[in-house]
Amino acid sequence: MARWFPRTLAGQAFAIQAVAIVVVIAVAASLAAYDARRDGDQAARDRVVAIAVALADSPSTVAAIESGTAPARLQPVTERVRSDTDLGFITIMAPDRTRFTHTNPALIGQPFVGTIAPALAGRTFTETYTGTLGPSIRAVSPVRDGSGRIIGLVSAGITVATLADRWRGQIPIIVIVTVIALALSMGGTLLVRRRLLRQTHGLAPSELRVMYEHHDAVLHAISEGLIVVDDGVAVVVNDEARRLLTLGDGPVDRSELPEFLRDGADGTDPHDIRDEVHVTGDRVLVVNRTAIDGPRGSRSAVVTLRDRTELQGALGELDSMRVFAESLRSQAHESANRLHTVVGLVEMGRPQDAVAFATTELELSQHLVDRLTAAVGEPALVALLLGKSAQANERGVELTVTEDTQLGADDDAILSSAELITVTGNLIDNALDACDRSDPWVEVTVSQDDAGLTIRVADSGPGMDPEEFARARRRGYSTKPVADVATSGGRGLGLALVSQVVDRHGGTITAEITYGSVVAVTVPRPGSGGTRT
Structure with missing residues (x-):
């Protein structure tokens, strides 16, 4: 079973949808055929009842029965009505079942085969009964004289074989509609399969699950902030990015992103960034962004953030130490020049000038130190x-x-x-x-x-x-x-x-x-x- 079952998610989805479509359409076709047969049977019942009642209520029927000439007068009428209405038979009989009319003239005068008790009680009814012409749907209605006495019965029926031929004639239409619906459904399912196959790159559900689990684990594990922007929407924001940018849980709106991350988040084309240093409210961040050309011209970008706040503080202290070192170097250089000047004045035999020069320079430097201190x-x-x-x-x-x-x-x-x-x-x-x-x-x-x-x-x-x-x-x-x-x-x-x-x-x-x-x-x-x- 596993050997024949599709491997890819698209194939599995297609197989499940195809089976579901076939089952649904098969059930729908069966119900349509059943409904056509049921509607045909109900239409036949309504028709035989209407004809039976119409003949029973006809004055000519009453007059023919009362005159004793019912077979001769009613047989041509019932046959003509039967032929015009495409019924199986129309039988007019006496209350004791003796037939006055029948489709087969040889059976006139013989007893009617079927149920007549409800009609003798004065009620028109229908039933499915197997008579001399085979199974049929028939209606029996009482014939009353002027005083209301039942003087005869009218039975009209249509054979089940005739009804079957009629509803079977609808089967080709049902089959054609079923085939068209199946073809359209399968065509739509194939298009869905093709799209799903393209979007999932032909991966199986287990492979997609593993990819998602690894993707989720990586997002939580990496120490850098990661943001994926797709068509102006931040679709992925990992935990570190939320911490660095002070973002809450849930979807991230464009307005919540710092301004330097909104380039490309407003639908414009994002450009690449390499090691740009940006300052937020309380952090110094190193930002990298890589633009991605998505399908059908969509604009996407992957942004990474590295926290450089502590490093920036250390760099500030290092810069201060560098300034102090340069200051000491400069002062040492100046001191060496002054010392050489003092030594030169002494060697020239001008000690007083040497003392005055050294004292003046020392006083100027010390004055600035004393004033600042x-x-x-x-x-x-x-x-x-x-x-x-x-x-x-x-x-x-x-x-x-x-x-x-x-x-x-x-x-x-x-x-x-x-x-x-x-x-x-x-x-x-x-x-x-x-x-x-x-x-x-x-x-x-x-x-x-x-x-x-x-x-x-x-x-x-x-x-x-x-x-x-x-x-x-x-x-x-x-x-x-x-x-x-x-x-x-x-x-x-x-x-x-x-x-x-x-x-x-x-x-x-x-x-x-x-x-x-x-x-x-x-x-x-x-x-x-x-x-x-």
Whole structure:
């Protein structure tokens, strides 16, 4: 049995549907034939009753019986009626069964064979009875005189053989309709089989089940987020993607996806993405997307997401260490130059000039350290500002920490040390990259009061228009390979990372062009009227 049963899902579905169609059509044809026979029998009963009653109620029938000339007068009439109505027989008889008329004249005068008791009781009835002409459907009706007395009976009948010939004549029509219905049904089933075979690639149900189980297991097991978008609908979203994008259970609407994943989700052609870094509300994600050409021009894409949040934090710390290392290298280089200058002045016999030169350089450097240490209570921020100052000096940029800079101790901090470094460091890096090279300068102000924290960084660059600024905050991606982005300290993510921290604390970030390009971050103090998100 298993050898002959189809292997593929399409073949099995076709076999089951074909058997079901054959059974249904066979039953329907049988019922149609049975219904045709039943309708024929009922029509025959109605006809013989109508003829029997009509002859019984005819005055000529009553007159012929009362006159004693019934055989001679009624036999021609009944034969003519029988011939016109295609009945098997019409018999008029006396109450004692003596026939007055019959299809076979030789049987006139002989007793009628059949049931007459209900008619003698005054009721017209029908029955199926085997008489001298064989099985027949007959009706018997009483003949009454003017006083209502039963003076005779009329029996009209049609043979079963005649009825069988009639309903058998409908069998060819039933067969033709059955064959047409079977052909159309099988043709439709074959089309369904062909479509199902194409959609299932000829796989058996067991193979489809194994594929589904493996597919489901893989989706739950992989550590990367996976989203499959088909014609604008996210048809597959695994557990990791829901976690990374903070999506709930159930179907995912297009509006729930981040903007960088909506490309192709609105019916447009999605394009490929390779290792793009995007920032969401609280995560840094590496995104890859591969567009797929589906059947009949459908637009599909497979998107993978890798969480880089912790790595980005480590890169930020590494970048800070790199800045400090570069600062130390720069200072060591400058110290070596100053030391050589001092040694040269001593060798020239000018010790007083050597002492004055060394003292002046030390006082300038120490003054900046002392001022920042006194104004800023966060050691990490002091180190960052010193490092960025040395970095700017090496790049030929004048970096100024304004006198308005004032930040309290750790226990009064609104942002954590890491968050403060992220915001300030990225704003300064952007300013160093964007300042005008013909007049390079950057100005930094970090202040905190009862209302909240304000970080303002200005530079001599052209600034950004509102649309560009909003795009940089929202998208925050870099098209560089991941390795290059890592070595460059995550450039391209600066404003997005700043916005991530600011939004998390319910702050605001603005950009304007006044005395220069100014980017200002304001983070309210908890309980001062601002709201955290």
